[in-house]
Amino acid sequence: MTDSPLTRRRVLRATTGLAVVGLAGCTTGENGDSTNGTATGSHEGTATESGHSEGGTASGHHDSDGHEDSHSHEDDGHSHDETVGEPTDTAVVKMLSKDGGYHFSPHVVRVTVGGTVTFQNESGSHSTTAYHPDNGQPQLVPDGAAAWDSGILSEQGATFEHTFETEGVYHYYCTPHESMGMISTVIVGEPDAHGQPALETSLADKSETVRTKIANLNEQVNEALGNTH
Numbered sequence: 001m002t003d004s005p006l007t008r009r010r011v012l013r014a015t016t017g018l019a020v021v022g023l024a025g026c027t028t029g030e031n032g033d034s035t036n037g038t039a040t041g042s043h044e045g046t047a048t049e050s051g052h053s054e055g056g057t058a059s060g061h062h063d064s065d066g067h068e069d070s071h072s073h074e075d076d077g078h079s080h081d082e083t084v085g086e087p088t089d090t091a092v093v094k095m096l097s098k099d100g101g102y103h104f105s106p107h108v109v110r111v112t113v114g115g116t117v118t119f120q121n122e123s124g125s126h127s128t129t130a131y132h133p134d135n136g137q138p139q140l141v142p143d144g145a146a147a148w149d150s151g152i153l154s155e156q157g158a159t160f161e162h163t164f165e166t167e168g169v170y171h172y173y174c175t176p177h178e179s180m181g182m183i184s185t186v187i188v189g190e191p192d193a194h195g196q197p198a199l200e201t202s203l204a205d206k207s208e209t210v211r212t213k214i215a216n217l218n219e220q221v222n223e224a225l226g227n228t229h
Helices: 005-076 208-224
Strands: 088-098 101-105 108-121 159-164 168-173 183-188
Touching: 108 208, 168 208, 183 208
Parallel strands: 088 108, 108 183
Antiparallel strands: 088 101, 108 159, 168 183
């Protein structure tokens, strides 16, 4: 059978109509998909990017600050953010060899008159020795206070105790590592900062490292005792 021109035109129009409907459907689908994708992508992408940026930035700052603070404290052997509390009957000070440095931790402790400090060796070989003329050192302890010297403690967990009977400020050091700044402090009772040999004695004969460390400790002690002027 031969198709007439009229029949072919009708078929063509019908086919064209279907094509338009099909294209409209595709366009709607693409727009729908694109709109949903854009909304979802934009929303999720923004949230994710913001989350990563904010979370990463915050985390980066904290990590960076934490690392820098820790590094700074380890390098100079003291920590300005240590809180020196009220006097207690006992205290424990750890002796450490860490990251190539040598440290007492905490750097400043405070006990009552008659209180006892236990020095505990955690790593390395250290002593706890008073800055006292009996130990061949300048007097950086209260007048009339007894000297102490543990000798070298090398065994992990080894301890040495000293009871403090005289109120005041005591600086002490590790004999092998004094020159590297392994120096710390005990505050006993509620002493007046004025007139304390530990806070006022000249150390001209000591190295810059020792002088700097003791000056830093004195800042902490003065702050703890309310002598900030």
